[in-house]
Amino acid sequence: MKTIATKPNQVSANSGGNPDCEKIVSLLDIIIDGEATEEDRTYFFSHVETCQECFAAHQKHEQLKRFLRENIQRKVVPTNLLSSIQSVIKTTA
Amino acid sequence: MSDQRGSQLTKEEKDARFEAELLPIIDPLYNFAFRLTLDEDDANDLVQETYLKAYRFFEYFEQGTNAKAWLFRILKNSFINDFRKKSKQPAKVDYSEVESYYNTEGNDNDAEIASTSDMRSQSVQELIGDEVASALNSLPVDFRTVIILCDLEGFTYEEMAKILDIPIGTVRSRLHRARNFLKEKLEGYAKTMGYNNEEDNDE
Numbered sequence: 001m002k003t004i005a006t007k008p009n010q011v012s013a014n015s016g017g018n019p020d021c022e023k024i025v026s027l028l029d030i031i032i033d034g035e036a037t038e039e040d041r042t043y044f045f046s047h048v049e050t051c052q053e054c055f056a057a058h059q060k061h062e063q064l065k066r067f068l069r070e071n072i073q074r075k076v077v078p079t080n081l082l083s084s085i086q087s088v089i090k091t092t093a
Numbered sequence: 094m095s096d097q098r099g100s101q102l103t104k105e106e107k108d109a110r111f112e113a114e115l116l117p118i119i120d121p122l123y124n125f126a127f128r129l130t131l132d133e134d135d136a137n138d139l140v141q142e143t144y145l146k147a148y149r150f151f152e153y154f155e156q157g158t159n160a161k162a163w164l165f166r167i168l169k170n171s172f173i174n175d176f177r178k179k180s181k182q183p184a185k186v187d188y189s190e191v192e193s194y195y196n197t198e199g200n201d202n203d204a205e206i207a208s209t210s211d212m213r214s215q216s217v218q219e220l221i222g223d224e225v226a227s228a229l230n231s232l233p234v235d236f237r238t239v240i241i242l243c244d245l246e247g248f249t250y251e252e253m254a255k256i257l258d259i260p261i262g263t264v265r266s267r268l269h270r271a272r273n274f275l276k277e278k279l280e281g282y283a284k285t286m287g288y289n290n291e292e293d294n295d296e
């Protein structure tokens with residue numbers, strides 16, 4: 001975990017201006033969505049191992065994804081929708 | 094109109110293929126339509142329209158390719174062109190009652206929390222669902238869409254880029270912003286529901 005000293009920081013969400021941490025935050029989505037390259041993953045997980053803040057940010061991001069999947073209730077398709085589509089199709093040339 | 098492409102198929106063959114390959118996707122398609130329109134009747138109409146268009150242009154669908162992505166793309170375009178203008182505003186629901194319930198009752202001490210989670214069956218589950226849905230619905234539609242496609246329907250970035258006609262980089266940045274927005278919205282609420290365990294790690 002190297003701390004690279006001051007870059008005039010704009011305050012960014014949880015990075016404290018550390019460019020490594022900023023890069024980690026930008027990788028969060030491709031990591032939790034399974035879209036990261038092997039290289040990205042290696043970089044990401046070796047940083048997260050030692051950086052508490054990025055570890056927490058990763059947890060949170062992942063939890064949100066799971067939370068949405070588990071709690072958004074799916075709608076039941078109205079019973080007559082399928083049959084009405086089928087009958088329109090039948091009469092369409 | 095009497096283009097000869099794809100006319101190798103008789104109507105029976107075409108209908109059979111259409112039924113086998115496209116109709117099974119009605120469930121995710123209807124859910125997508127509902128999450129976009131936030132209205133059951135509109136969702137119903139949108140799905141009908143989508144299938145009708147898909148039928149008319151079925152010759153352009155290459156067999157064996159991603160039927161789900163193809164239909165989602167048609168639906169999303171129909172939504173933008175025909176529905177978006179006239180679609181009703183999402184009903185404003187007041188969730189402050191729910192929030193204050195958890196803030197006052199749930200946080201007091203462990204006993205309170207324990208008894209809360211005993212009742213964490215049906216009704217509480219429904220409250221969570223409502224709360225999460227309302228947070229999702231409050232997102233601008235472009236951001237809501239990427240969350241639905243990615244987290245609820247499991248599309249890849251590449252598929253999303255095709256469905257939405259945007260570059261993969263835009264998919265990625267929209268997802269990031271949408272998630273940050275949702276985290277903010279759900280944070281205070283979620284703390285009491287055990288979604289956010291950060292406090293436990295503080296020492």
Ligand SMILES: [Zn+2]
Pocket residue numbers: 020021024047051052053054055
């Ligand atoms: Zn870090």
